[in-house]
Amino acid sequence: MGVRIGVVVFPGSNCDRDTVRAIELAGADPVVLWHEQATLDGVSAVVLPGGFAYGDYLRAGVIARFSPVMRAVTAFANEGGLVLGICNGFQVLAEAHLVPGALLRNASLRFAGQQVRIAAERADTRFTHGLEVGRPLRMPVAHGEGCYFADEATLDDLERDGGVIFRYVDADGRPAGPDDPANPNGSLRAIAGVVNAAGNVAGLMPHPERATEAILGSDDGAGIVRALVESAARAANGRAAVGAR
Amino acid sequence: MTSFRFAVNVLPKPGILDPQGRAVEGSLGHLSIEGVSAVRVGRRVELTVDAADEAAAAAVVDRLASELLSNPLIESFAVEELGATSSVVATKAN
Numbered sequence: 001m002g003v004r005i006g007v008v009v010f011p012g013s014n015c016d017r018d019t020v021r022a023i024e025l026a027g028a029d030p031v032v033l034w035h036e037q038a039t040l041d042g043v044s045a046v047v048l049p050g051g052f053a054y055g056d057y058l059r060a061g062v063i064a065r066f067s068p069v070m071r072a073v074t075a076f077a078n079e080g081g082l083v084l085g086i087c088n089g090f091q092v093l094a095e096a097h098l099v100p101g102a103l104l105r106n107a108s109l110r111f112a113g114q115q116v117r118i119a120a121e122r123a124d125t126r127f128t129h130g131l132e133v134g135r136p137l138r139m140p141v142a143h144g145e146g147c148y149f150a151d152e153a154t155l156d157d158l159e160r161d162g163g164v165i166f167r168y169v170d171a172d173g174r175p176a177g178p179d180d181p182a183n184p185n186g187s188l189r190a191i192a193g194v195v196n197a198a199g200n201v202a203g204l205m206p207h208p209e210r211a212t213e214a215i216l217g218s219d220d221g222a223g224i225v226r227a228l229v230e231s232a233a234r235a236a237n238g239r240a241a242v243g244a245r
Numbered sequence: 246m247t248s249f250r251f252a253v254n255v256l257p258k259p260g261i262l263d264p265q266g267r268a269v270e271g272s273l274g275h276l277s278i279e280g281v282s283a284v285r286v287g288r289r290v291e292l293t294v295d296a297a298d299e300a301a302a303a304a305v306v307d308r309l310a311s312e313l314l315s316n317p318l319i320e321s322f323a324v325e326e327l328g329a330t331s332s333v334v335a336t337k338a339n
Binding site for chain 1: 261262264265268313314316318319
C-alpha cells in the first residue's frame with residue numbers, strides 16, 4: 001500500500017479523476033475527499049484539483065474557500081501538512097491566503113487552453129525535488145483567470161525567499177515576458193507556481209496531472225506528481241519531520 | 246429587528262490590470278463615441294441585512310465585503326446604504 005493522498009472534490013471540479021490516476025501512476029493511494037466533509041481521513045497530503053469549484057461565481061476559488069473541507073485543509077496546512085493546488089486549486093489556495101498573490105483574469109481576456117512550457121526555479125522544495133532546474137516541461141493550461149499578481153514588494157520578497165517555484169519559459173528555457181506568447185495569461189514575472197514561506201503549500205496554474213503519460217502527449221508532469229508523493233511518504237514516515245522544508 | 250438594504254460596489258484597485266475595462270474602451274470606436282477613458286469594470290452586490298440597528302447591519306456588510314465579496318489584494322469596495330426597509334419587502338426581494 002502506498003502513501004495516502006487526498007484529492008478534494010468540489011461541485012464543479014473536473015480534474016479530480018485525472019489527478020487520482022496521476023497519483024496512482026506515481027505509486028500512491030488517492031483518497032477522494034468530498035467538499036462537505038470536515039475531516040481529511042488521515043491522508044498525508046492533499047491536492048486541490050482543477051475545475052470550476054462552485055461555478056467560479058463571484059471570483060474563482062472564493063466560494064470553495066469557505067467550504068467545510070477547506071477549514072480542514074487550512075488547519076492541516078497550518079500544522080505543516082502538504083497541500084498542492086493545481087489550476088482552480090491554486091485559485092482556491094490564493095483566495096484562502098494559504099499562498100501569496102492572486103490570480104487575475106487572463107490579460108488576453110481569452111480562455112487559455114494550450115500547451116505551455118514551465119521550468120522549475122529550484123529543486124530543493126518538497127514539490128520540485130527530483131526536477132532539473134531550468135529544464136522546460138511541457139504540459140497544458142486551461143484557465144480564464146491565471147494571471148499571477150502580487151504587488152512589487154511581495155514579488156521581490158517572493159523572489160528573494162525562493163517562493164517562486166515555476167515560471168513560464170520559451171523552448172530554450174528563458175522566462176517569458178508578459179507579452180510573450182509563451183506566457184499564456186500575462187502573469188507578472190512569468191510566475192506559473194509559488195510555494196508559501198513554510199514550504200508546505202504550493203500552487204501552480206498548469207496541469208502536471210494531464211501530462212503524466214506519453215499517450216497524453218507529454219509525461220513531463222510526472223516528476224511534479226512524483227515529488228509530491230515522495231514528500232508525502234516522508235511526512236507519513238516521520239510525522240515529527242513535518243514542518244521542515 | 247429591522248431590515249436594512251445595502252449595495253457593495255467592488256472595483257479593481259488602481260494600477261491593477263483590468264482587461265475588461267480595456268475591452269470596453271476598445272469597443273467605443275464601434276459606437277463612434279469619443280472622449281471616454283479610464284474605464285474600470287467591477288461588480289455591484291445588493292443585499293438585505295436584518296439587525297438591531299443600522300450600525301450593526303453596516304458592520305455585517307463590512308465583514309462580508311472584505312472577506313467574501315472583494316479580494317483585498319486586488320480590489321477595493323465601497324458600501325452604499327440604501328436605507329431601512331420593511332421585512333415583508335425584504336422577504337419578497339429574496
